Amino acid sequence: MGSEGHADGTVGKALDVLDMVAGHARPVRFSDLLENSPYPKATLYRFLQTLTHQGMLSYDADRGTYTLGVRLVRLAHAAWAQSSLAPIARPFISDLAALTGETVHLAQMDQGQVLYVDKRNAAKPVEMFSQAGKVGPAYCTGVGKAMLAFMSDEAVEAAISRQSFHRFTDHTLDTPDKLRAELGAIRSRGYAFDREEHEPGIICCAAPILTRNGRVLGALSVTSTTARTTLAALEAESTRIRECAALIAAEAESWRFPEQE
Structure with missing residues (x-):
């Protein structure tokens, strides 16, 4: 600059x-x-x-x-109310947090990075990086990868060009090719994982929030720690997470983010 x-x-x-x-x-x-x-x-x-x-x-x-x-x-309050998924998603992510007993994150993509727009803490809260209003990397977070996997090829490549690929942990996907391979797997199964890629001990299962036409509105995740649970246990919640994402998408389309014909 x-x-x-x-x-x-x-x-x-x-x-x-x-x-x-x-x-x-x-x-x-x-x-x-x-x-x-x-x-x-x-x-x-x-x-x-x-x-x-x-x-x-x-x-x-x-x-x-x-x-x-x-x-x-x-201005920030107006943006949160007008452009954020947070007001729409609030009751749904609150229910999901209550059902799973774990932390739930809601995020949107901002210039190739993850913007956390809301969070519901677990019954027993865990200290972690993500907080509402914080910006995090897309390539090594569950919500980031969930969104990237369902964006257009052009948008994905633009986002990849903005990633640092800093190796936060031994599990971080630290090259564009590793990330692209992971995004293909996410598209196939419909949800993403964070396998301690951003913070040691922090794991999650995440799903994209998509319109009927496949446009990415955001993503949500159920997040916990390796001390408390396993990735397999979080994956067992994937259906519930995707159902929550679908409810948010439907509410968003009918109220604030209608598809353009």
């Missing part, structure tokens, strides 16, 4: 700066942002001033720090 010629112009640069502030996950000083900024000092300062004036950022003059602004909170 260079300081000149951003593909999306000024708007793209401003969004880059928002991402920089959000990425610190805490109030951040100008000097901290500048240290890793692709933009010159004056350019970065100008964007910060504009974003602050527009309410997208908040500036604490006493501490000299920037945080995400309240206007972003309003």
Whole structure:
């Protein structure tokens, strides 16, 4: 990402700066942002001033720090309500979590990465990476692979090009070819696994949420730990998971995501 010629112009640069502030996950000083900024000092300062004036950022003059602004909170809430599967899926994933006694994740694809949009904790919660609002890798998560497997060939290749293929564990699929082979197996059986590929000890069974015409809306998973259960036991829930996915898809199509003729 260079300081000149951003593909999306000024708007793209401003969004880059928002991402920089959000990425610190805490109030951040100008000097901290500048240290890793692709933009010159004056350019970065100008964007910060504009974003602050527009309410997208908040500036604490006493501490000299920037945080995400309240206007972003309003926009995020509107996006969650209008574009997320979460409001539609909430009763269904709550029922699934109650029936299985395990953690249920709901996710959608965002620029080749997994965006977790909702989560229901197990009866005995387990600490893990995934939380609503977090972004995770698609190539080594059950929900990510479930979505990738049913996307168009063009969309899959575009998503694969965005994967890091970092080896998180000994089980991580760390090459495009390994992932492509796995996606073929997922298409055949209709559901995906996470075999401790992202986090040691964390396993899941996941299913895509598909419209009647096969368009991918998202995915959901039942997730647990190797200390508590087995992959075979989670696979035994695959029918229930797929039925839940179908209920969410039907509700989504009738309400918010109708197929275009």
